[in-house]
Amino acid sequence: MRIMKILFKNRRILFLSFNKNNYSTAPKYLATLRIGEKEYRTDEYTNITPKILSYLNRNLHLKKDNPLSLVRQRIVNYFYSSFTHGGNPIFSVYDNVSPVVSTKQNFDDLLIPEDHPSRAKSDCYYINSTTLLRAHMTAHQSELLRAGLDNFLMIGDVYRRDEIDSTHFPVFHQIDAVRSQRKEQLFENHPDLDIFEPSFDRTNPHAYTNSISNPIKQSCHTLEATKLMEAQLKNHLIGMVRVLFGEDIKYRWVDAYFPFTHPSWELEIYYEKNWMETLGCGIVRNEILANAGPNNTIAYAFGIGLERLAMALYKIPDIRLVWSTDSGFLAQFQNKNANANIVYKPVSIYPQCTNDLSFWLPPTTTIDTFTNNDFYDLVRDIGGDIIEQVKLKDKFIHPKTKKHSLCYSIVYRHLERTLTQAEVNKIHKEIEDAATKAFNIVVR
Numbered sequence: 458m459r460i461m462k463i464l465f466k467n468r469r470i471l472f473l474s475f476n477k478n479n480y481s482t483a484p485k486y487l488a489t490l491r492i493g494e495k496e497y498r499t500d501e502y503t504n505i506t507p508k509i510l511s512y513l514n515r516n517l518h519l520k521k522d523n524p525l526s527l528v529r530q531r532i533v534n535y536f537y538s539s540f541t542h543g544g545n546p547i548f549s550v551y552d553n554v555s556p557v558v559s560t561k562q563n564f565d566d567l568l569i570p571e572d573h574p575s576r577a578k579s580d581c582y583y584i585n586s587t588t589l590l591r592a593h594m595t596a597h598q599s600e601l602l603r604a605g606l607d608n609f610l611m612i613g614d615v616y617r618r619d620e621i622d623s624t625h626f627p628v629f630h631q632i633d634a635v636r637s638q639r640k641e642q643l644f645e646n647h648p649d650l651d652i653f654e655p656s657f658d659r660t661n662p663h664a665y666t667n668s669i670s671n672p673i674k675q676s677c678h679t680l681e682a683t684k685l686m687e688a689q690l691k692n693h694l695i696g697m698v699r700v701l702f703g704e705d706i707k708y709r710w711v712d713a714y715f716p717f718t719h720p721s722w723e724l725e726i727y728y729e730k731n732w733m734e735t736l737g738c739g740i741v742r743n744e745i746l747a748n749a750g751p752n753n754t755i756a757y758a759f760g761i762g763l764e765r766l767a768m769a770l771y772k773i774p775d776i777r778l779v780w781s782t783d784s785g786f787l788a789q790f791q792n793k794n795a796n797a798n799i800v801y802k803p804v805s806i807y808p809q810c811t812n813d814l815s816f817w818l819p820p821t822t823t824i825d826t827f828t829n830n831d832f833y834d835l836v837r838d839i840g841g842d843i844i845e846q847v848k849l850k851d852k853f854i855h856p857k858t859k860k861h862s863l864c865y866s867i868v869y870r871h872l873e874r875t876l877t878q879a880e881v882n883k884i885h886k887e888i889e890d891a892a893t894k895a896f897n898i899v900v901r
C-alpha cells in the first residue's frame with residue numbers, strides 16, 4: 458500500500474486517497490498537506506502525488522558523485538572565472554532554495570499572463586491554487602533582484618507534468634542566471650550613450666507602457682544598449698557551450714518568446730545528427746526589474762537544463778539513470794575532476810517488457826479532453842521508476858456506439874535487474890484497477 462500522511466487541521470493523521478487500490482488523483486477531502494516543516498491547505502488544484510513528493514529532498518545537483526553536479530560545477534566555474542572584479546567572482550550562487558513556491562513567484566512576478574498554458578493544472582504540480590512546485594528556476598529571479606542582487610545563478614530541481622520516455626522525467630534540474638549592468642559598466646568608455654530612451658523616465662517607470670511590439674528591442678531601451686547586451690549574452694553562452702562540448706561545436710540561435718524577456722532566443726547545438734535545444738535566454742523585461750527594485754540597470758537572463766547536457770556529455774541513455782543509487786552507476790562519476798572526459802558504460806542492459814492498456818472512456822470524456830498527464834502520473838505513481846515509457850498507441854471512436862477508446866503502451870524496464878513477465882503483469886493489473894477507479898474507464 459502506498460501511504461500518504463495527510464494531516465488534518467485538528468491533527469488527526471489520516472491515510473487517505475493514495476492507497477493503490479483506491480487511487481484518486483486529487484485528495485477528495487479538504488485536508489492539509491505537510492511538506493517538511495510546513496503545512497499547506499489542499500483544494501481543487503491539488504494534484505501533487507506521493508511519488509513526486511518523494512523526490513523533494515534528493516538534491517541531485519548537490520551530490521558530488523552525480524553527473525548533474527559535474528555539469529553544474531563546470532558551468533559555475535565558467536561563470537566564476539569569466540566574470541571577476543578585483544580577482545573575485547561577481548556571480549553568487551543560490552542552490553538550496555525550497556522548490557515550493559507561490560504562483561506569484563512562478564508566474565505573476567515574471568509577467569506570465571493569467572491564461573498562459575504553462576499555468577495549467579495539467580502541466581504543473583500544484584499543492585493548492587496558490588502554491589506549487591516550481592516549474593522553472595526563473596521563479597526565484599524577482600525575489601533575488603528584490604534582495605539587491607545583480608549577478609546570480611539559481612540552481613535546483615524543477616517539476617513539470619509531462620510525457621514519459623527516455624528523455625523526460627517529471628523532475629529535472631536547471632541553472633538560471635541574471636547578469637545586470639548599469640550605464641557606467643555597459644558603456645564604460647562612452648558616457649554619451651544610455652540604457653534608456655529619452656522618452657522613458659526611469660524614476661517613474663509606472664507612468665510608461667513598455668512595449669514589446671518591436672521584435673528588436675523593448676521600447677524603453679536604446680538600440681545600442683540592447684544590441685550590446687545581446688552581443689554579450691550570445692558571446693557568453695557560446696563560450697559556455699564551447700567549454701562543455703569543445704571548440705568545434707556547431708550551434709544556431711533561434712528566435713523565441715518568453716513572457717519575461719524581450720527579445721528572446723533559444724540556443725541549439727548540433728549533437729549526434731540532431732539540433733538539440735539547450736537553453737532559453739533574453740533581455741529581462743524592464744517591468745520585472747522596476748517592480749523588484751533597480752531602475753538603472755539592463756539585464757540578460759537565461760535558463761538551462763542539466764539533464765540533457767549530462768546525458769549528451771556522458772552518453773547516458775536514459776534520464777532515470779541520473780536518479781540511480783546503484784554503485785555501478787555512481788562509481789563512474791565519483792572523485793572525478795569536473796572536466797574529466799567520462800563516457801558512461803552501461804552496467805548492463807536488462808530487457809524491456811511492453812504491455813498495452815486499452816479502455817473505453819466514460820461518456821463525459823472524449824479522446825481529446827482526456828488529460829494524458831493525469832494518466833502518466835497515475836502510471837508512475839503505481840509503477841514507480843520501472844516505467845520506462847508510456848506511449849499513446851491508438852485513439853478510436855466506435856462507429857456504432859460512438860464510444861471513445863484509448864490505447865497506451867506501457868514499457869517496463871528495471872535499470873538494475875531483469876523483470877519477470879509475472880511481476881510486470883501484476884503491476885499492470887494494479888494500474889488497470891487504479892485507472893478504472895480514478896478515471897471511470899472500462900478496460901477493454
Ligand code: DAH
Pocket residue numbers: 592593594595633634715717718736737738739757758759760761
Ligand atoms: N524558464 C525558461 C524555461 O524553463 C527558460 C528561460 C528562458 C529562463 C529565458 C530565463 C530566461 O531566465 O531569461 O523554459
